[in-house]
Amino acid sequence: MSKPAKSRGSYDPERTRQLLVDSAIKLFSERGFSGTSMQDIVAGAGVTKGAFYHHFESKEDVLKLIHDQFLEAQAQEMERILAEFSSPVDQLRETIKMSVRGVVEYREHVAIFFQERRNLTGERAQQVRARRDEVDRQIADIIRRGQDSGDFDSRISVPVAVYGWVGMSAWVYTWFRPGLGMTAEDVANQLAMLVLDGLLAK
Amino acid sequence: MSKPAKSRGSYDPERTRQLLVDSAIKLFSERGFSGTSMQDIVAGAGVTKGAFYHHFESKEDVLKLIHDQFLEAQAQEMERILAEFSSPVDQLRETIKMSVRGVVEYREHVAIFFQERRNLTGERAQQVRARRDEVDRQIADIIRRGQDSGDFDSRISVPVAVYGWVGMSAWVYTWFRPGLGMTAEDVANQLAMLVLDGLLAK
Amino acid sequence: MSKPAKSRGSYDPERTRQLLVDSAIKLFSERGFSGTSMQDIVAGAGVTKGAFYHHFESKEDVLKLIHDQFLEAQAQEMERILAEFSSPVDQLRETIKMSVRGVVEYREHVAIFFQERRNLTGERAQQVRARRDEVDRQIADIIRRGQDSGDFDSRISVPVAVYGWVGMSAWVYTWFRPGLGMTAEDVANQLAMLVLDGLLAK
Amino acid sequence: MSKPAKSRGSYDPERTRQLLVDSAIKLFSERGFSGTSMQDIVAGAGVTKGAFYHHFESKEDVLKLIHDQFLEAQAQEMERILAEFSSPVDQLRETIKMSVRGVVEYREHVAIFFQERRNLTGERAQQVRARRDEVDRQIADIIRRGQDSGDFDSRISVPVAVYGWVGMSAWVYTWFRPGLGMTAEDVANQLAMLVLDGLLAK
DNA sequence: AATGAATGAGTATTCATTCAT
DNA sequence: AATGAATGAATACTCATTCAT
DSSP states (O other), X not given: OOSOOOOOSSOOHHHHHHHHHHHHHHHHHHHOSTTOOHHHHHHHHTSOHHHHHHHOSOHHHHHHHHHHXXXXXXXXXXXXXXXXXXXXXXXXXXXXXXXXXXXXXSHHHHHHHHHSGGXXXXXXXXXXXXXXXXXXXXXXXXXHHHHHTTSBXXXXXHHHHHHHHHHHHHHHHHHOOTTSSOOHHHHHHHHHHHHHHOSBOO | OOSOXXXXXXXOHHHHHHHHHHHHHHHHXXXXXXXXXXXXXXXXXXXXXXXXXXXXXXXXXXXXXXXXXXXXXXXXXXXXXXXXXXXXXHHHHHHHHHHHHHHHHSXXXXXXXXXXXXXXXXXXHHXXXXXXXXXXXXXXXXXXXXXXXXXXXXXXXXXXXXXXXXXXXXXXXXXXXXTSSOOHHHHHHXXXXXXXXXSBOO | OOSOOOOOTTOOHHHHHHHHHHHHHHHHHHHOSTTXXXXXXXXXXXXXXXXXXXXXXXXXXXXXXXXXXXXXHHHHHHHHHHHHOOSHHHHHHHHHHHHHHHHHHSHHHHHHHHXXXXXXXXXXXXXXXXXXXXXXXXXXXXXXXXXXTTSBOTTSOHHHHHHHHHHHHHHHHHHOOTTSSOOHHHHHHHHHHHXXXXXXXX | OOSOOOOOSSOOHHHHHHHHHHHXXXXXXXXXXXXXXXXXXHHHHTSOHHHHHHHOSOHHHHHHHHHHHXXXXXXXXXXXXXXXXXXXXXXXXXXXXXXXXXXXXXXXXXXXXXXXXXXXXXXXHHHHHHHHHHHHXXXXXXXXXXXXXXXXXXXXXXXXXXXXXXXHHHHHHHHOOTXXXXXXXXXXXXXXXXXXXXXXXX
């Protein structure tokens, strides 16, 4: 609506930009950041190097953009969960669903996020780290409130619970693929059960 | 007797070899495999490129060797646990301790194992994958036996339990450092509690 | 019109390309393919390695190109001779002239062709071999027709005559330089006499 | 006879030396001098680099030795021919036989001689060039005497005749293999006929 | 006589990026 | 907005040779 179907020649900068980002996402997730050359990226988008550098500052610049896309989506989800649910138990259960759903919808972003973060340097690295820490902090808050309310077992220290939960969630991208007999819903429910009720039979 | 404890200087191949492996371990864990150049490795060891290629086939060759060292240590631990403990509950608890202890003793190996595996290609990749799958299979066996004996909750499917546990364990290397107020023992116990008893207060 | 005779300076890709090929021809003929480094080639052309790899796939790629230039010229000459002359005697005489003239005009190409062919591998080698065999086949045809017509002595088998002639012609590049008292014309005539009339006095 | 079967341990220096030369001959003729690494040579001989440098000064040193072996054999043959035959016609015919036979018996030496000469430098190159020129000079003498005696056609200049003959002879190594339907004797006779009687029917 | 470790200079090729057009 | 030519530094790896043993 805001972008009317403007008349144009063969140029469509927005499309070129998107083609480049898509190509980078695909390749970074498959071969890693270092394993992907600029040549690969522009060939995948069907344009030339000059076009890339017209739209982006550097290779790292696109990597940062991909991180931002993922972090933005994650932050919005988190926002929504905290607004929509009030009990710590429900909130934690929802974040697990969010993670598994994230893996399904953003598989490539997630893989890049967990494996290529190290290739961000300087200010870009700091920004990403800050946003990621923010998520950890939000999880920690949920757990803390749960312990305060008596819902969660206080013998488990907050950091261990957070990192245990995060590790479990992050790991999903390494093994879960939709369409192999388990739905994302199933996986999320079982993981929630595991971390909330424990593996021991009652 | 035949091998006198000769120490010094420029003619001690075993030492050269070790210096090179140590340098590679340090650098791979800090900057990643792709981010480390051969020049970096040999400079770190204080020898020349020629010396490196006298002892190893390629950069990837050392990466494989590092993986093997870690996998070997892990396999032995696993062996020991299965021999020493008989109940699934104890066995699972021990594997968690093993993981945390592994992170303490082999931090760099672990980081390399979880982040640089993708740089192994061909037969080397296959071998490592096979040994890693073997560990997953052993965990799965423990859980299955625990469910059969009624110790473990059967509502959680074996793969989800395995991957949940593995993710939690693997993730430890991203955050745990000894000497920051928690001992490895503490961390292991709390993680065991989390996954066995669950986070919910009883 | 669309391609103005722009001449100068640093933005003339066709010129860069030619400078590189010329440099390679000079160096390959002087020091051989293996004895010439990429550094030598680009230094001789006054450009950088990057520029080379922008225009060519590999060192071997240029070697192939040089072979093709020579083979193309040779094929055209052969075509012309077969069209212009009809008697086998005249045709053979003309091919000798062609060879000597070829040595004068393409001395470096010829030297490269006869000494560096082995450095072509795979498909490139096959293509060159095929084109060279084609020339041998054309010579063989001339001789066969000469024997059939009774012009040539049938006691000499076709392959021996062909290889004898080819060897004699190829060898010229190892010793003949214009401007040392003999013209290319002289040399060609005497070689023709040698192979047609024989060395024995009549 | 002069070398009695001396008692020895596992060392047999003369044998080691020969294994190295044989390995070099095989490899130089197959892959060229530059294309053969020291590693290839010593592996082919089943010894180590140290052993090589115990027996030879350098890679080029062995190349020179191979040239000397071939040139020595050629010089002896030439000596024999000049002593045994007196007429220029017979002598020239014999040298053709010698060349073809040389290709059969010394194929690898011949290939190395014609293709790897350029890799000899300095004094070594000079020595080889001198001995090769000597052979050319002997051929030139034969032809000159033949022209003086009226046996050979004087319209063909001596250098052209020499180089024509040499080219024809040298080329044999590129195509002739025994056991493909023609004997060395056949080939020599036909080449002699070609260069002496000429290709034209009488 | 021979080994095997080590050197240091050299190899072809690829890289992310810049810039004239 | 986009092309394609060019840079210059870096890449993993190989070389012939030397030398302590």
